[in-house]
Amino acid sequence: MATLMDVAKRANVSKMTVSRVINHPDMVTNELKQLVYQAMKELDYRPNLIAKALVNNSTRIVKLCILEDIDTTEPYYMNLMVGIAKTLDLHQYSLQLVTRRNFDIGNCDGYIITGMRKEDLDWIKKLDKPLIMFGENRYGLDYVDTNNKAGTYKMAKLVLERGYDHLVYIGIDSKESFEYSREAGYIQQVQENQMIPELYRFDNHSHLAEEFITEHWKEIEPNTAFICASDRLAMGIERGISRCGGSIPDDYGVTGFDGVFLSQVASPKITTVKQSIIEMGSACGENLLDKINSKMSQGNLIFEPKISIGGTLRD
Amino acid sequence: MATLMDVAKRANVSKMTVSRVINHPDMVTNELKQLVYQAMKELDYRPNLIAKALVNNSTRIVKLCILEDIDTTEPYYMNLMVGIAKTLDLHQYSLQLVTRRNFDIGNCDGYIITGMRKEDLDWIKKLDKPLIMFGENRYGLDYVDTNNKAGTYKMAKLVLERGYDHLVYIGIDSKESFEYSREAGYIQQVQENQMIPELYRFDNHSHLAEEFITEHWKEIEPNTAFICASDRLAMGIERGISRCGGSIPDDYGVTGFDGVFLSQVASPKITTVKQSIIEMGSACGENLLDKINSKMSQGNLIFEPKISIGGTLRD
């Protein structure tokens, strides 16, 4: 691998001139610049990032802390990582994955954190490097997220337009901020239409939603739609209705939230609030790198979700 | 952040002594070692990995090349990454994710590659750093994988024991090595029982398997079991049978392969050949790091799969 020195010798200039051609090209005459470019090309020169990092006292590492249990989780995070990695690679940063099992925070230039619980706030606040949260929070930490409230608000609207006259919300039984926002979107839409909200909450497992349906099947009138806080729950609801002999989408509607994977595998495909996780991941990375290079980026980045049409709502 | 120098001053020794305490502790007297340890503790010293990397002319970066399309993929790769990342972090390496969109190979100490196609062989052979493939291959590249053949072989055996007398294999329509191996396992088991193999192949999408069932329902006799090459296909088969009014597991059996996520979400849960991807990822990382430090590890690492019992086979 060619070094600065090799290029310098070949171009008959000093190392600094080469370094300047790269970092401050306006301080070098065109003549020398050409020589240097030529030499760089001939030697296929690539700067040594490690050496650069050493002088800058940086690590070129970003830690991605996924604090939720990954084992049972949707491909959601995979997409997130792909998005983040894409940006980081572009700027020649690399990634370290931190999980609760694997809890090493140190030796990095910044953090992206997701799935935090309240008790994590302590150590997070102590971090002395730039950080950005993935997922809304109410602790004043900068974050990137979907506009959760708008997602369910829009979806509920769509469901009403499709003529279902009974809207039930199936939520995730958790105190996280995103859940409150999703509930709020549903509630607002329903109230604007002079209807009474009806909410149920479960752990995020399809079979719980399925059981809910089968156990309450007698009480569930046709023309009801279920607005679910996740595709997983939606899948359970869908399966429950099918099992009880209900007809989707004619008599019952179902909608999900995420649009990463499950909504596609379900049958019929779930009409869902689609988050473009890859894009959000990229933005997240971009944002963090800006902070690291103190281009003063701060505040939140909210993405408007889109509705992805499947076969669980009638036309 | 404290440096070697700081520790050295505090302990009243030279930098080299401190360095030796860390890397060649047997060359330093106990007395000095204690002093140095003390100083390190007081200053909370952590070696600067970047500086270390510079002298070793290494990057401490491993590239994970996922050459398959990730967008539509199961959480499989997420688990893989978690496994790899776990090991790498332990050894203070970090990860860069390479995809086809994002194709930067360079500046790293080694590669883990998965999802390669035949045409990738060219550039892969040219890589001048240690590499290990995730997933079996027949190009002589070292790999880590499940014992695919044993997986379907065992599964077919189990299915026979459970009394199904007609075994159909539902494969993935691809020329990859793992698929051939899975087919081979099924075929061998079936032939050992004087039965005639019956194989179908589809792209790895649940709805294709589902359609297959609904379209051929008349021809499918009760007491048939479907050995599928993936959980996705199994899910489709399962749904197709349910839709046609068939009873699982009483009249029909279904088995999958992977056990990462879908098998859990399906209903009933799929009896599947479970791969412990996280473990395999760790092993993969470990193996690569050994190669990097030229502890001469080479050859393949084959994991014996386990059968994970769901509700798609009768007792």
Add this chain to the structure above:
DNA sequence: TACACAAATGTTACCGATAACATCTTTTTA
């Protein structure tokens, strides 16, 4: 023409670690 000042390039020191060699101390051996 000479001097001041700006622009272009080169030199040196440094980032934080380690290897190789140098020096000093202790032990072994004849």
Add this chain to the structure above:
DNA sequence: TAAAAAGATGTTATCGGTAACATTTGTGTA
């Protein structure tokens, strides 16, 4: 007991870059 060998520690150079300062060259002005 002196010389050689072994053991413990320190010094220097180095990895590949960049910042800060030093030097050279060129230009404008009196």
